[in-house]
Amino acid sequence: WPHVSQLHCRQCGRPVRKDSPASIWQALQSGAQHDGGKSEIRNPNSEVLITFDLPLSEKLILEESLALVSKQGYQRLLFDGQILPLEEVPSRITHHASRIKSLTVIQDRLRLTEASRPRFVEACEQAYHFGKGKLTIHELPSTTHASRITHHAPRITHPFSNRLHCAPCDLEYRDPSPALFSFNHPVGACPTCRGFGRVISID
Numbered sequence: 001w002p003h004v005s006q007l008h009c010r011q012c013g014r015p016v017r018k019d020s021p022a023s024i025w026q027a028l029q030s031g032a033q034h035d036g037g038k039s040e041i042r043n044p045n046s047e048v049l050i051t052f053d054l055p056l057s058e059k060l061i062l063e064e065s066l067a068l069v070s071k072q073g074y075q076r077l078l079f080d081g082q083i084l085p086l087e088e089v090p091s092r093i094t095h096h097a098s099r100i101k102s103l104t105v106i107q108d109r110l111r112l113t114e115a116s117r118p119r120f121v122e123a124c125e126q127a128y129h130f131g132k133g134k135l136t137i138h139e140l141p142s143t144t145h146a147s148r149i150t151h152h153a154p155r156i157t158h159p160f161s162n163r164l165h166c167a168p169c170d171l172e173y174r175d176p177s178p179a180l181f182s183f184n185h186p187v188g189a190c191p192t193c194r195g196f197g198r199v200i201s202i203d
Helices: 021-030 062-071 086-092 114-130
Strands: 047-055 076-079 082-085 102-111 134-140 157-161
Touching: 021 114, 021 157, 047 114, 062 086, 062 102, 076 086, 082 086, 102 114, 102 134, 114 134
Parallel strands: none
Antiparallel strands: 047 102, 047 134, 076 082, 076 102, 134 157
């Protein structure tokens, strides 16, 4: 049963699976979304951003966190609908620094052409590594300026995870085990009768 089972999210009902970089590429090429809808990602003039969220440590000030990001070779962040160079970030978020819990780091920006597939896969692997198994694909319209995502421009995001994690609902699940399918085991037992098949109550 653990090998043939299909996990569905308890909140949204969508299938939950581990998204590999190759499967992300196929999903974007087919235009499929997590909610079953369609996107315009197959438009050859459209670009995508590959990003990951980096949680901020309470022990480090913002400038120190940005310095660590820069040491890893990253130069731009996605903040409030804009692509910002690292050096411009402190002046833009001074008033919101205490409320910001994470930074959205841009791993790469590319067009989904067949020639860019190896680069896309490598970028997803790196984003998964630094994003703790989570990344987000942002669709950019063909009219987007090179340094800015306008607020009124249509922009669709696709969250992905390489774990049993429902990205849209942000719910984590465990890998299935034989005990999960046994009503005599505490893990798989009915939460109401706890596997005994009856409930003791006052008549």
